[in-house]
Amino acid sequence: MYTQAMDTMAKEGKGAPRAVAALSAEDAQRQARFDERIDADGRIEPRDWMPEAYRKTLVRQISQHAHSEIVGMLPEGNWISRAPSLKRKAILLAKVQDEGGHGLYLYSAAETLGTSRAQMLDDLHSGKAKYSSIFNYPTLTWADVGVIGWLVDGAAIMNQVPICRCSYGPYARAMVRVCKEESFHQRQGYEGLMVLMKGTQAQRDMVQDAVNRWWWKCLAMFGPPDADSPNSAQGMRWGIKRFTNDELRQKFVDATVPQARLLGVTLPDPDLKWNEARGHHDYGAIDWSEFWQVVNGHGPCNRERLAARVKAHDDGAWVREAAAAHAAKHTPVEAKAA
Numbered sequence: 001m002y003t004q005a006m007d008t009m010a011k012e013g014k015g016a017p018r019a020v021a022a023l024s025a026e027d028a029q030r031q032a033r034f035d036e037r038i039d040a041d042g043r044i045e046p047r048d049w050m051p052e053a054y055r056k057t058l059v060r061q062i063s064q065h066a067h068s069e070i071v072g073m074l075p076e077g078n079w080i081s082r083a084p085s086l087k088r089k090a091i092l093l094a095k096v097q098d099e100g101g102h103g104l105y106l107y108s109a110a111e112t113l114g115t116s117r118a119q120m121l122d123d124l125h126s127g128k129a130k131y132s133s134i135f136n137y138p139t140l141t142w143a144d145v146g147v148i149g150w151l152v153d154g155a156a157i158m159n160q161v162p163i164c165r166c167s168y169g170p171y172a173r174a175m176v177r178v179c180k181e182e183s184f185h186q187r188q189g190y191e192g193l194m195v196l197m198k199g200t201q202a203q204r205d206m207v208q209d210a211v212n213r214w215w216w217k218c219l220a221m222f223g224p225p226d227a228d229s230p231n232s233a234q235g236m237r238w239g240i241k242r243f244t245n246d247e248l249r250q251k252f253v254d255a256t257v258p259q260a261r262l263l264g265v266t267l268p269d270p271d272l273k274w275n276e277a278r279g280h281h282d283y284g285a286i287d288w289s290e291f292w293q294v295v296n297g298h299g300p301c302n303r304e305r306l307a308a309r310v311k312a313h314d315d316g317a318w319v320r321e322a323a324a325a326h327a328a329k330h331t332p333v334e335a336k337a338a
């Protein structure tokens with residue numbers, strides 16, 4: 001639904017300020033080669049030289065993205081045991097497993113930058129690393145599962161398709177498969193809602209209620225407005241981000257309005273209207289104070305989500321120990337001696 005809309009993307013972000021630091025002559029040369037490759041829209045690979053700030057930015061973004069996928073399994077996982085039919089249960093199981101897989105590709109991509117998975121998980125569990133704000137809200141009804149597929153996965157695709165062209169090779173390649181799977185997730189959510197909308201009045205009301213609760217949170221998912229986004233200019237300059245937060249938010253609104261109309265739901269924004277002059281929809285003010293509250297750990301489910309992840313990690317200690325013991329037993333003697 002969204003992927004096709006993103007095929008015509010130009011090169012953006014040229015001319016933005018570069019990070020300046022005192023460099024040795026050799027580093028200056030490496031920096032120049034790096035800049036040239038970025039300017040030519042080339043790929044940076046794990047063994048290539050890269051500025052420390054580029055490496056740090058990627059570890060931050062990719063690890064937070066991985067954490068989001070793993071924490072993102074929880075709100076929908078809540079409904080696996082209560083799905084209304086065997087078919088819906090099988091679909092939801094597959095979707096939640098896919099999210100786990102996305103987390104694993106992304107942790108692997110981040111590991112190529114020299115940070116261990118154990119370190120990244122420590123940062124998540126200690127509350128140092130962020131994950132997407134959207135997963136700190138509860139899933140109250142079955143319609144929430146459909147709305148997460150339609151809107152949350154829809155927003156995720158809008159954000160993630162451009163990352164398939166990210167300058168860092170392993171991240172870009174991981175995102176190709178992630179986006180294909182997210183596309184299926186988005187369609188299954190929309191289809192599930194279509195079925196509910198053709199059902200009883202109570203089912204239609206349940207869908208509308210879920211849309212009312214998730215819409216604004218999905219708009220905030222794209223991150224703070226460009227003027228308050230400290231990482232955007234450099235992320236664009238490095239070809240990590242290809243569109244700004246506000247640009248992606250606008251694309252999402254424009255793509256979603258006709259889908260809402262077809263579904264027969266009302267998006268809960270009295271200021272939402274087509275602006276002929278801009279060629280886009282105008283929309284109302286997002287509550288950024290709520291967003292920052294949630295990002296800073298004070299959303300309705302932050303504690304619960306983190307506690308669930310810490311428990312899962314602790315419960316899995318025996319698996320890691322067994323795997324390490326198995327690996328040690330099968331390491332050739334020469335490798336041990338070396």
Ligand code: BYC
Pocket residue numbers: 060061064065066068069072073099130131132133134152153155156157159220221222223224228229230231232235241245295
């Ligand atoms: N929630 O300067 P900015 C999924 C933070 S998974 C929490 O604009 P940047 C899915 C931001 O990290 C969805 N924090 O940053 C999974 C920064 O703080 P730090 C996850 C947020 O990096 C399962 C500060 O605010 N997707 O879709 O240029 C089921 C200032 O922001 C949020 C990704 O991770 C937020 N919503 O841009 C279904 C995609 N927004 O780190 C679905 C990859 C901002 O400086 N990531 N912050 O302490 C990105 O594209 C970018 O990192 C962002 C933020 C657009 C998210």
